[in-house]
Amino acid sequence: MNIYIASDHRGVDIENEIVNYLQSLSLNVSKTKLEHNDTDDYTDFAFEVGENVVKDQGSLGILLCGTGIGMSIAANKVKGIRAARCVNTDDAFFSKNHNNANVLCLGMNHTIEEMCDIIDTFINTKKPEEEKHLRRVNKIIKYEEGTYNEL
Secondary structure (H helix, E strand, O other), X not given: OEEEXXXXXXXXXXXXXXXXXXXXXXXXXXXXXXXXXXXXXXXXXXXXXXHHHHHOOOOEEEEEOOOOHHHHHHHOOOOOOOEEEOOOHHHHXXXXXXXXXXXXXXXXXXXXXXXXXXXXXXXXXXXXOOHHHHHHHHHHHHHHHOOOOOO
């Protein structure tokens, strides 16, 4: 599985720790190619990871910023992305199992151990299989494509 990861300037150190952790699990990890500086914009990193995840079917993205909120808002503007800001393993499980999220957004208010637990849950949780969850995800996709006409 391919995982694309990026952070704004606030998450660079923890991003490197997470990359090392994921590589220790034999996962293929691609870091952002964008430069970091004190005034970088989280939006650029979110768009880059989102575009990579859309191009590479079956891959996942991980985004890190101060709260994870801005990254999730920006990443969700990329057609085909369902980004979820998760603050615990339950969020990670349900975002993947019910909503078929393909990008995980994390804030910097977690320890590395907590982040790795959330990431493990997100990566290892299966996509939705129940009809009601698939139906809901498909409605989101149709709306995004402009073909949803049930309103």
